[in-house]
Amino acid sequence: MEREAPQRRKAVFLDRDGVVNSDEGRYYVHRLPDFVLTPQLGEALRRLRDAGFLLIIITNQSGVARGAYTLRDVEQLHDALRERLSAHGVALAEVYACPHHPDHGRCLCRKPQPLLVQKALARFGIDPARSYFIGDRESDLETARRAGVAGILVASNRGIAEAVEGIVGGRLERGGVAGQANPAPTCEHAVRSMKRHLT
DSSP, X not given: OOOOOOOOBEEEEEOSBTTTBOOTTOSOOOSXXXXXXXTTHHHHXXXXXXTTEEEEEEEEOTTTXXXXXXXXHHHHHHHHHHHHHHTTTOOOSEEEXXXXXXXXXXXXXXXXXXXXXXXXXXXXXXXXXXXXXXXXSHHHHHHHHHHTSEXXXXXXXXXXXXXXXXXXXXXXXXXXXXXXXXXXXXXXXXXHHHXXXXX
């Protein structure tokens, strides 16, 4: 008797600035005193964790390429983020950061390129058809579309509680994914639905 293949894992990918932390009034967030989490973030991420989702951050940090701050500064912020989330019982599976900027050379990892999401899908055995990307920019939705996961657009700096309720509470209906670069129409419907709910 053949054994059924194990079910692949599910994940929620999150943009950083404006979604995980506030960037209100700041062009770049790279100093610890300026690193303020968005409202109810710990509780929202704990709900996702309890629902079985891996939590992965995908962020563009072009200030590194522009010389505004260093990659070490980025890493220190992410260390601080992990420590703050641990107080809520939340652990991030990974944080992927692109340090490049188009003015300083081309790369394949800057959103809306899907490379960093695709790396996570492969590394952690994630099923894109069961996964989501929460962002506050159209480029985040484009990243999600190219990677084959459902994108959810939220208002900048206001938190992700409603988006999480949509995921965990079943307000988003998911369909299959017809290839990583072509999400099914139901995914596009989910994006439009959540934009109506969250704006």
